[in-house]
Amino acid sequence: MKGDLYLAWSSDEKIREKGESGGAVTALLKFALASGIVDAVLAVKKRNGNRYDGVLSLMTHPDQVIESAGTLHFATVNVAKEIKEYLNGANDMKMAVTCKPCDCRAIIELAKRGQINIENVILVGLNCTGTLLPAVARRMIRDEYEADPDDVVSEDMDNAKFVIKLADGTTKERELNKLEEKGYGRRENCRRCTINIPRMADMACGAWGTRGKNATFIEVCSPKGSKLIEKAIEAGALIVEPADREAVEERAKKDKEAIELAEAWEKKDLDVLRLLPYNDRLKYWLRYFDRCIKCFGCRDACPICYCQECYLEPERGFVKGGETPPGMMYHLVRLAHVADSCVNCGQCEDVCPMEIPLTKLYYMLNCELSSLFDYIPGMDVSNYPPLTTVTDEELHIEEVNVLRRKQLR
Ligand code: SF4
Ligand code: SF4
Ligand code: SF4
Incomplete structure (x- = not known):
């Protein structure tokens, strides 16, 4: 039910391998489609395997969903606009959509204006602390990490650091603040963004609070979200355990740190103008x-x-x-x-x-x-x-x- 907090992972080994944080989001999306709860899944995937070219993909077969597994920080797709412009407001189609907090908020604003039928959309919210423009990311990886951008197999933002993993298995990390002082790092709007956990969605999913476990922390945010998760558990597609106090505290601490970083950027960017x-x-x-x-x-x-x-x-x-x-x-x-x-x-x-x-x-x-x-x-x-x-x-x-x-x- 709304307010439930879980650590969750996929029961499917292939999804766990390909996805991040135990593949819980991919498992939920695949289950939603396979069970007929939705007609389609809208999620970001790499175009031709290029992680600097994330595109929104509308998937209607459960086997396609695995293509969207994993996190892409260099994709700045316009989820709400795409639903409205290209799916005719998704008024007839039942859809599960992965979305960052700003995407969820835009979808909700459009729903208020009668442009999207929110009843037909399941918002699978993803925690977010920022995205990077692909060209900036490539330059940053070359200049600051002295690595070939095409060798990056994954990237992450945690503890105020931007970490990349290369094809040879090595990882390199740099402090986010230092990168951003030099004009690299996240888009400017993301640096000031204080809404990192999408509680306005039907569920909020992320790695905060998992304490090194290959799992996703899920907060259930609506009856619609609750129904999908409960059915996926019943069907054996999703394995869960209740999030314990330490997990909840770790997640809250990470959120607080991200908010403080954003507030510091806001002060720096805007106080000069405000005064x-x-x-x-x-x-x-x-x-x-x-x-x-x-x-x-x-x-x-x-x-x-x-x-x-x-x-x-x-x-x-x-x-x-x-x-x-x-x-x-x-x-x-x-x-x-x-x-x-x-x-x-x-x-x-x-x-x-x-x-x-x-x-x-x-x-x-x-x-x-x-x-x-x-x-x-x-x-x-x-x-x-x-x-x-x-x-x-x-x-x-x-x-x-x-x-x-x-x-x-
Ligand atoms: S503000 Fe920029 S994007 Fe907007 S109309 Fe002017 S030049 Fe074009
Ligand atoms: S930042 Fe605000 S004004 Fe700019 S595109 Fe997004 S909603 Fe529109
Ligand atoms: S940090 Fe905020 S503004 Fe930037 S992509 Fe994430 S939710 Fe959107």
Whole structure:
């Protein structure tokens, strides 16, 4: 039931060998598909065996699931966006999806907006302390570890260290902080991320608390998650034991350390800006907005931007056909629409060709709004974002205004 804490592993030797932490997640996904609980599994796997090229894969046969076993820290896939754009909101298909905390939060935000039918989706949450951009990771491994990036067979982040294992069996580790001071390591949004255990999912799975045992620590977070786990245990696909006090304490300690590291990065990245007088802060951002080529990349990548008819397109009457949005309009519209619901996923910044620190802006504003409205996006499907409470009357006034503007052109 919700709140249960387990150490779990797969009963299948092949899955235990190929997967990490006892292969419990792979075992659960395979069981969900084989038992007909879901029609498909959506998980990340290596494209052509390349660990720097993680892609989302939709699997419909239980034997395919093993291909997604193991952790990939160099995959920054846009899970929520892919479900919404390419699976038509997954409204008909029952799916189990592996997702990091920011992915789960984006899925929950989209579910609130009627874009994903959350009842049909089982969120298999994975603990996360960060992902690395593939190009940065390759450079870092060459420069800082003096190793060939293609020789890496696994990587891990633990005890504030980034550890790589090479094909010859050797391991090399470096301190995360030192790597990140040099511009390597995790994406900037990940460095500031304090939500490492995805309790908003149906279950939260990770290696923290397993104390060297080849097992996964699972926290059951919803009745849906509980049902899948109980059935997998009954069927013998998953072996579990209750997590003891030491395991729970170790997990809590690791989480606390990760949060402290993130808070230190947040302070370092944002305090300088927060302490600037208002005009200087505005100038700081205006200088960045001047760089923007209005390629629309950040809008297209943002999982929270979901409107079929965007205010930034001519159809809505605010932007002239054939022209880009004038002046600051592009960024003001994005900020007004997304800031209260930004889940700090970093997708916007990843795609920006002008290297504008977009996540810093959205995260800063989201922190202000979160404390003002006591609202953290993506934590609970029944809790609506504060800036979306528009009345029918207001919507009607807006439609009339758009019509008037079109007539005046
Ligand atoms: S923002 Fe980064 S650290 Fe946080 S959940 Fe997402 S990928 Fe993980
Ligand atoms: S604004 Fe950027 S960081 Fe925030 S949800 Fe959208 S893509 Fe993610
Ligand atoms: S991705 Fe960057 S350059 Fe493109 S519109 Fe967004 S902020 Fe501007």
